[in-house]
Amino acid sequence: MKILVVGGGAREHAFAWKLSRERNVTDVLCAPGNPGVEGVARCFPADPGNPAEALAIARRERVDLTLVGPELPLSRGIVDLFASHHLAIVGPSAAAAELESSKAFAKDFMARHQVPTARFRVCDSADAALAGIARGEFGYPVVIKADGLAAGKGVAIADDRAAAEEAIRVAMVDRRFGAAGARIVLEEFLAGQEASYFVLADGVACMPLSSAQDHKRVYDDDRGPNTGGMGAFAPSPLVTPDVERRVLDEIVRPVLDGMQREGRPYRGFLYVGLMLTTDGPKVIEFNVRFGDPEAQVMLPMLDEDLSWLLGEAATGALPSRPAHFRREPHVGVVLAAGGYPDSVETGKTIEGLAAAEQVPGAIVFHAGTSRRDGRIVTSGGRVLTVVGRGQTYRDAIDMAYAAGSLIHFDGMQFRRDIGRKALVVSG
Numbered sequence: 018m019k020i021l022v023v024g025g026g027a028r029e030h031a032f033a034w035k036l037s038r039e040r041n042v043t044d045v046l047c048a049p050g051n052p053g054v055e056g057v058a059r060c061f062p063a064d065p066g067n068p069a070e071a072l073a074i075a076r077r078e079r080v081d082l083t084l085v086g087p088e089l090p091l092s093r094g095i096v097d098l099f100a101s102h103h104l105a106i107v108g109p110s111a112a113a114a115e116l117e118s119s120k121a122f123a124k125d126f127m128a129r130h131q132v133p134t135a136r137f138r139v140c141d142s143a144d145a146a147l148a149g150i151a152r153g154e155f156g157y158p159v160v161i162k163a164d165g166l167a168a169g170k171g172v173a174i175a176d177d178r179a180a181a182e183e184a185i186r187v188a189m190v191d192r193r194f195g196a197a198g199a200r201i202v203l204e205e206f207l208a209g210q211e212a213s214y215f216v217l218a219d220g221v222a223c224m225p226l227s228s229a230q231d232h233k234r235v236y237d238d239d240r241g242p243n244t245g246g247m248g249a250f251a252p253s254p255l256v257t258p259d260v261e262r263r264v265l266d267e268i269v270r271p272v273l274d275g276m277q278r279e280g281r282p283y284r285g286f287l288y289v290g291l292m293l294t295t296d297g298p299k300v301i302e303f304n305v306r307f308g309d310p311e312a313q314v315m316l317p318m319l320d321e322d323l324s325w326l327l328g329e330a331a332t333g334a335l336p337s338r339p340a341h342f343r344r345e346p347h348v349g350v351v352l353a354a355g356g357y358p359d360s361v362e363t364g365k366t367i368e369g370l371a372a373a374e375q376v377p378g379a380i381v382f383h384a385g386t387s388r389r390d391g392r393i394v395t396s397g398g399r400v401l402t403v404v405g406r407g408q409t410y411r412d413a414i415d416m417a418y419a420a421g422s423l424i425h426f427d428g429m430q431f432r433r434d435i436g437r438k439a440l441v442v443s444g
Contacts, residue, residue: 018324019044019078022058023071023095024086025051027351027384027402028309031316032084032323033058034382039322048074052393053383068095075104082107084327085285088166088306092118096284105331108285109305113276116283116303120162120202123303130275132268134300135160135292137204143189149203150181157181160204163188165197170243170358174206209294210438211301212253213311214264216289217326218273219335220282224326225265226340227318228256229311230438235358237434244358245399248435249310250348250410251318254442255293264289264298272303284330313382313402314347348413348436349404350421354385355428357398362428365395369424373403379420380404395426410439 018041022032030053037045037057048071050060063070066089075083083099085091085108094111115122121139136155140146161184163171171194175181188198215226229251235241268289276283288304320341329335354361370393374381385397405416414436
């Protein structure tokens, strides 16, 4: 099987790494990939946000199956385009991808199908949003979300009216998130602990995957602005068998059934961002693809062929059983550029990659890297994800940080508490 992976981040490196190790895969292609991906796949220059470029590669190279990593090409209809040319691809249609590309659609959809989530109000103007804040209908803290795609940075939690009004101005007046902030969602703040749950769907059936916990804030102890994710661990000890059952029964299956009834059958990975409240699990958000950095810790744990699962999902033949995962916990630490998540410093030489990759049990996935004059240099905000595994969470944490300590580039920043939450729960 020849498989094309669309995207160029650490998640796509993890996909290519996993697929390249499977007996039924003869060739892995990636568009555009990155220097790390080049070690396990053939990379082709392409703009992942332009579905036509991926289509041209798939047709020219006669790939058997395409897997889409990022959300942008999904929202722009890459699956619809490939389907119109009768090419196998895994991912939701543009209509189904609205679960992520429009927070307003997702909230309205959940209301229609009685999926547990926070109370909310959709606001189409700054005046309407400011009026909602003035009424104080959700109290404080209050959550302000940009409606569209904002690379994981379009959410603010405001502790008082002044902070809420500032967040509204940033999104709707200053347009810091571009068109994504033209509409916002005001939402009640949910108290509890966060976790993520993942399934793979084929339009009708779904295969439960596993759970993880992400670390969104840039600094230790969940301080500072939101990011695309500073690290993750899997599985989440918070997602007990009872919690998993409730997530599947009360959230996943109603969502998939509702999407099918509304003419938007869902195929591909579904990421359910959860708040585990005293009233049970509630949805914070949906992502219509595998998470990043969750993919980097979960894919090395998958104990069966991803290529086979993808093929079954693409053809509507996915078994409903849970996927097979190894029991060893995995922890991933993101090494980010100086200035991230705001204005980042790029072009910094990365040293120590070879040494880190030789640490037994550690894996280094590339994200914001490129080649320059024979060197690997930084080219984005999140530069690398260093993954460690172990018999315990502590072992996995220690391995990830031991490998990460061998890597250096000017301005490098990372959190030093990735995985600590697992230790608190599991002991």
